[in-house]
Amino acid sequence: MLPSDAPEPSRRSFLKQTGGLLGVVLAPPLMGQAEALADKLRPAPPVIGGDIELALNINGVNRTLRAEPRTTLLDALRERLDLTGTKKGCDHGQCGACTVLVDGRRINACLALAIMQQGKQITTIEGLAIGDGLHPMQAAFLKHDGFQCGYCTPGQILSGVACVQEGHATTDDQCREWMSGNLCRCGAYPNIVAAVREVAQNK
Amino acid sequence: MNNFTYVQAATAQEATGLRKATPTAAYIAGGTTLLDLMKANLETPSQLVDINHLPFKGIEATTDGLRIGAMERMSDVGEHPLVVQQYPAVSESLLLAASPQLRNMASIGGNMLQRTRCGYFRDAAFACNKRLPGSGCPAQHGDHHNLAILGTSAACIATAYPGDLAVALAALDAVLTLESAAGKQRKVPVAAFYLLPGTTPQRETVLEPGELIVAVTVPAAAHARRSTYLKVRERASYAYALASAAVGLDVQGGIIKSARVALGGVGTRPWRSPEAEKVLTGAPATEATFRAAAAAALHGAQPLNDNRYKVELAQNTLVQALLKVAG
Known part of the structure; x- marks a missing residue:
């Protein structure tokens, strides 16, 4: 239909x-x-069913794509819109690699249907830099070496941006708790906490 | 994930009408539980009815307590000043659950309808009486270290509701407002919303097909203001409870005037314990009283080899929670 x-x-x-x-x-x-x-x-x-046209606002740009209602936001970004910065880890909301901001709030893109995100403002890692300048959170991850393999990093950075915005990075302990939805199998946690805390303190 | 059609409902009447017209349809709010189950082919609805635009909103004080619309998100409720100050167990149960991302997505109504984390239910290659009635329960002789020790049956030992919020709500006498396809509303206490597995573990709640969760109300009380939720996990954060305790006390002059106790992670449903409350009420607020209450709460436990540790763990969790609110 x-x-x-x-x-x-x-x-x-x-x-x-x-x-x-x-x-x-x-x-x-x-x-x-x-x-x-x-x-x-x-x-x-x-x-609504079958292959339909969807309109998504991503990083301030209106994009259209054809997809079925079962297409997740994560798959729409990666497979239809060539925005592969958002990573697929577990695909079940357990690792946080797919974290993006929707209307300023961090969510797991793997458990969100693209069709339900129409009319909302979506921010991915590709939309974080200001021109050629890095977002302060990106710069802090570089400075503090907040990664090893880098696979979880886009999700960590988006989650870090939201964590600071929410006011949940005022202490190391609070930062750890509120960043717990993002797993890092390389174990870069101490450096991730240092990066997020520095951005929070400079705010 | 199977393919499906999608339709957005604007009103409760429209939503229930759509479900009635397509009995194989499912409601979707936050989607964090439903899409997870659909990816594992454990749920295969032919249609998703989006209920996010239903007017089931609001976190507000009523004349006799707190009212939370079913479409509110876990994060917003957990950090709402009214909930933080007057109903700390509710706030803590929300903020100790899942991850910040999931809490931003998951609705309060959907939270009530989480499914068990029992590995045999989650893997369609195994038998499971909850998923395929009559097929058997491999958990009894298999991996059950995280499963229930209270309210179990020969058919099922799963902690059917693995979450936290309903445990706090059950303790504080919260009531759900439900709306049927006929537009009729009814009220069901959270503690009575969940069913024991018995011989029909596939039936987990009293919710009728197509019925919607509209709101949850929590009565104001001295023991609600002096409440807490303590959660013990295999890691420090972002994990389901091995054992948890929601407690509320009204202590005057060292004597407990009223007490509320519910346990999570150990029962086949959120486990309200009138036995513990009976021990506590009228007794001095001391560790000895709390130990006796904890023993009463776990009195009927039927652990298996690999979840025997939960008897002591749940007792200690309950004692710690009571010490915290009594302090």
């Missing part, structure tokens, strides 16, 4: 129209019933 090509009337405009029409014939005490009736008359929401 594909969504109809005809523009769907919005819920609000339909309610206004229906409620308005019914309001003319119904006395004010019956308005509640009119609204209930309008709810019943509202067209069923579109059922």
Whole structure:
């Protein structure tokens, strides 16, 4: 099933129209019933399936792609949009390698459907640098050697940015706790904590 | 993951109508549990009904307590000043759960409906009475070090709800508001929402097909303000509980006026312990009392070889939690 090509009337405009029409014939005490009736008359929401066009705002740029509803945000980024900076580790929300920011909040892109992220602001590691200049968190990871193999690093950096923004990097212990959703199998944890803490202190 | 269609519901009526029209559909909110299960082919819904736009929102004080909309996220509830100050066990249970990323995604309603972490349930190559009724329970003679010691049956020994929030809510007499496909609302205490496995471990809650979780309310009380959630894990953070305790005490002049106790990680459901509360109520707030309460809470435990350690672990966890709020 594909969504109809005809523009769907919005819920609000339909309610206004229906409620308005019914309001003319119904006395004010019956308005509640009119609204209930309008709810019943509202067209069923579109059922979306198959290969469909999705619109995502990533790093401030509007991108379109064709994908099925089952496509995760992580797979949309990596397999459809050539944004391979976001990594796939466990694909089950257990490692944090796929961490991205959605409307400023860190999430696991592997457990989010791309279709449900439309209309939101998505930030990936590719969108963090300011022009040619590194984001302070990227610079701090370099300075403190906050990685070895580098696979978990994009997720660590995005999580670190959010951790500082949330105010959860005020002590080493707090930083460790609030960075615990990002695993590093190389064990670069002490240097990761040093990097995140430095950015928090310079803020 | 199987393919499916996707539809966004704007109202509860629309959501329940969609589920009624397509009984093989599933609701999706945060998706952290559902998509994880779908990737393992443990759930294969033909349609996902997105309920994120339902008006089940708000974290607010009511005349007699706290009301949390089911669509609120774990992170927002866990750090809300009202929850932190008046219901610390609820806040702590949320902030000790999962990871910051998952807490930003997961809804309160979805949290209630987590599935067990029992390895045999999670691996479709094995028999499992919960997944395939009548197929058997390999956990009884297999790996059960993280499974339940209270409320178990011959059919199932899984900690069906592996999380934390429902343990704190069960302790503090929280009540869920549910809405049926017919638009009727009913109220169910969290402690009664979860079912014992018995001979039907596939049925985990009293939720009817298509029924929605609307909100959870927690009564205000002295023991709610003086409550805590203590969680013991295999690593310091980002792990499920081996044992946990949600406790609340109202102590006046050294005597316990009212007590609330629930255990996590050890029961086949969030384990409210009226036995422990009976020992505590009216007794002096001393470690000896707490030890006696812990013994009462674990009195009926039926451990197996590899989870026998949980009897002592749960008792010590409960005593530590009580000492903390009594202090």
